Amino acid sequence: xxxxxxxxxxxxxxxxxxxxxxxxxxxxxxxxxxxxxxxxxxxxxxxxxxxxxxxxxxxxxxxxxxxxxxxxxxxxxxxxxxxxxxxxxxxxxxxxxxxxxxxx
Amino acid sequence: xxxxxxxxxxxxxxxxxxxxxxxxxxxxxxxxxxxxxxxxxxxxxxxxxxxxxxxxxxxxxxxxxxxxxxxxxxxxxxxxxxxxxxxxxxxxxxxxxxxxxxxxxxxxxxxxxxxxxxxxxxxxxxxxxxxxxxxxxxxxxxxxxxxxxxxxxxxxxxxxxxxxxxxxxxxxxxxxxxxxxxxxxxxxxxxxxxxxxxxxxxxxxxxxxxxxxxxxxxxxxxxxxxxxxxxxxxxxxxxxxxxxxxxxxxxxxxxxxxxxxxxxxxxxxxxxxxxxxxxxxxxxxxxxxxxxxxxxxxxxxxxxxxxxxxxxxxxxxxxxxxxxxxxxxxxxxxxxxxxxxxxxxxxxxxxxxx
Numbered sequence: 389x390x391x392x393x394x395x396x397x398x399x400x401x402x403x404x405x406x407x408x409x410x411x412x413x414x415x416x417x418x419x420x421x422x423x424x425x426x427x428x429x430x431x432x433x434x435x436x437x438x439x440x441x442x443x444x445x446x447x448x449x450x451x452x453x454x455x456x457x458x459x460x461x462x463x464x465x466x467x468x469x470x471x472x473x474x475x476x477x478x479x480x481x482x483x484x485x486x487x488x489x490x491x492x
Numbered sequence: 493x494x495x496x497x498x499x500x501x502x503x504x505x506x507x508x509x510x511x512x513x514x515x516x517x518x519x520x521x522x523x524x525x526x527x528x529x530x531x532x533x534x535x536x537x538x539x540x541x542x543x544x545x546x547x548x549x550x551x552x553x554x555x556x557x558x559x560x561x562x563x564x565x566x567x568x569x570x571x572x573x574x575x576x577x578x579x580x581x582x583x584x585x586x587x588x589x590x591x592x593x594x595x596x597x598x599x600x601x602x603x604x605x606x607x608x609x610x611x612x613x614x615x616x617x618x619x620x621x622x623x624x625x626x627x628x629x630x631x632x633x634x635x636x637x638x639x640x641x642x643x644x645x646x647x648x649x650x651x652x653x654x655x656x657x658x659x660x661x662x663x664x665x666x667x668x669x670x671x672x673x674x675x676x677x678x679x680x681x682x683x684x685x686x687x688x689x690x691x692x693x694x695x696x697x698x699x700x701x702x703x704x705x706x707x708x709x710x711x712x713x714x715x716x717x718x719x720x721x722x723x724x725x726x727x728x729x730x731x732x733x734x735x736x737x738x739x740x741x742x743x744x745x746x747x748x749x750x751x752x753x754x755x756x757x758x759x760x761x762x763x764x765x766x767x768x769x770x771x772x773x774x775x776x777x778x779x780x781x782x783x784x785x786x787x788x789x790x791x792x793x794x795x796x797x798x799x800x801x802x803x804x805x806x807x808x809x810x811x812x813x814x815x816x817x818x819x820x821x822x823x824x825x826x827x828x829x830x831x832x833x834x835x836x837x838x839x840x841x842x843x844x845x846x
Contacts, residue, residue: 426624426756428801432551434753457693460665461753463633465688465717492633492755 390479394421395487406477412438412486413473423488429473431455434462436472441485448475463492507612510536510585511821513605514619515592515761518546520791520806521621522575522584527814529582530838533821536615537584538607540591540626540759545572548803550627550754561804571803581843587611591626593760595787603786616820619813620773620782620789621806622761627754636721643726645748649676657681661731661743663718664751670694670702672749673711683711684743688736690715714743718750769795779816780809786820788813 390406394416404419413436416423424435431454440448445468455474459465472486512528514521517539525535541550548557548568556565566574590609595618598604605613629647631637637645649655649672660680662673665687671694677683685702692699705711719740720732728748733741758771767774767783772795775782780790790813791806799805818827832838836846 427547427551430552430555432555433755435755456689456691460688460693461630463630463717463752490633492630492752 390477390482392477392481392483393485394419395485396421397488397490401485406482406484408477408479410477411473412475412477412484413471415477416472416486416488421488422491423472424491425473427473431458431471431474434458434460434471435491437462437465437489438470438472438486439466439489440468440470441487442468444481444484447480447484462489464490507604507614508536508585509614510534511615512536512617512619512817513538513603513613513615514621515539515605516546516620516622516626516791516793517541517544517586517588518621518623518791519548519571519575519803520623520810521546521619522572522579523807524619524621524790524810524813525579525582525584526575527811528817529579530832530841531814531818531827532841533617533814533818535582535584536587536613538587538590538592538605538611538613540589540608540628542589544576544586544588545569546623547756548572557803559802559804581841587613591628591759592622595761595764601786616786617817618787619817620761620766620787620793621791621810622758623792624756625758625761625771625793626756628757628759630752630755632718632721632750632752634718634721639726640721640723640728640748644723644728644746645721645750647750649749652676652679655680655747655749658747659745660684661686661745661748662751663687663748665689665692665694666751666753667694667698669749669751670698672751674698674701674705676749677705677711682745684714684745685711686714686716686718686731686733686743688715688717712743714741716741718748721748778812780813781816788817 391403392406394402406415413425426435427433455471511533512535514537517537528535549572553569590607593608594606596604602614602616603618655676656679658680659682661684662669663686673685706713716733716735718731719734723729730744773789775789775794777796780788782789790809792801839846
């Protein structure tokens with residue numbers, strides 16, 4: 389079964405079963421890991437902010453203008469910052485590693 | 493006044509007595525006004541945003557919604573305007589830009605709700621339609637930020653005069669950041685704008701004006717994110733910026749205005765003694781009443797077995813809630829179930845001719 393790795397804010401890595409077609413945010417949320425995702429996944433807040441492990445960045449769909457605008461409302465934004473609701477999971481992303489960004 | 497413009501309640505010191513106080517002016521709260529109005533009940537609403545509509549208006553005013561029954565497609569703003577129009581015959585009164593702060597039971601069994609602006613509302617029924625909580629500004633998540641907050645680090649402008657003669661640093665790239673930079677630049681001693689990238693989501697006109705100020709040297713523009721605050725006893729002396737290009741930069745300033753959007757938090761209602769489950773209020777599914785008699789919770793903030801956080805669920809909950817609320821508001825009156833299609837009594841309340 390496909391899985392992704394989620395590093396929480398204490399640095400603990402969790403292996404989480406990933407469902408095809410779900411967003412990474414939904415996968416993290418369904419695993420009961422602390423992700424706020426206040427807007428429910430419509431790219432209208434920045435509370436599902438994650439850092440994507442460098443190897444995986446090129447494999448992700450390109451960032452939309454909406455997403456980069458919303459990232460302005462996040463803090464500690466890095467080059468590998470993404471909003472996890474904007475990353476649909478597909479089999480090629482099996483093994484994807486993301487780190488939950490600080491909450492604020 | 494336009495058809496959908498909400499009516500602002502006049503400021504007054506005496507308690508305002510009404511039938512129902514609704515905490516939260518989002519879609520569920522607005523539809524509760526309509527359902528209550530059909531039963532002859534009057535409503536006052538409290539919301540921390542400066543306009544009605546809740547998440548629909550704050551998070552996704554332009555985004556399409558497809559799952560409102562009989563409305564194949566509408567935006568968050570259109571839904572809000574339609575709900576305001578639908579509620580209009582019942583003259584809801586709005587207390588905006590204020591948070592419901594405390595709730596106490598009076599001797600006669602009614603509830604007294606006091607807002608952060610000091611508005612006092614008394615009613616037999618309180619309806620919590622607060623969604624995921626009230627919208628409050630996101631604060632800088634930096635260790636050591638707290639002592640500066642409210643003194644030299646601000647997330648909103650209450651009085652422009654407060655910024656006269658200051659060496660002001662504004663952080664953010666949206667409309668709030670740019671609008672305030674442009675408004676305060678003429679009265680501040682100096683201004684600096686900090687944003688993480690050379691792209692601004694603010695209105696193009698504001699961006700142009702900002703760039704003109706930068707070109708003439710009237711304000712400085714820095715690309716990066718605030719990494720550290722410097723100062724003593726709550727008084728800022730400067731900030732360290734982690735530059736987007738990779739380096740670090742220290743900017744001298746005595747006042748910071750930071751705009752990172754709004755977040756939702758439960759706020760004071762978390763301590764009102766209601767049964768909570770994962771930040772949601774547990775209710776029965778007959779009337780959506782909480783563990784406290786006369787306090788109801790509807791919409792996203794309410795939870796029960798099978799609950800779905802959908803706007804349409806909030807509407808359904810509002811209608812059922814009003815049936816029981818009516819008993820508290822009009823204990824001597826028998827409620828008869830009627831349809832808006834045929835009831836002349838309801839037509840009268842709606843202000844439509846038979």
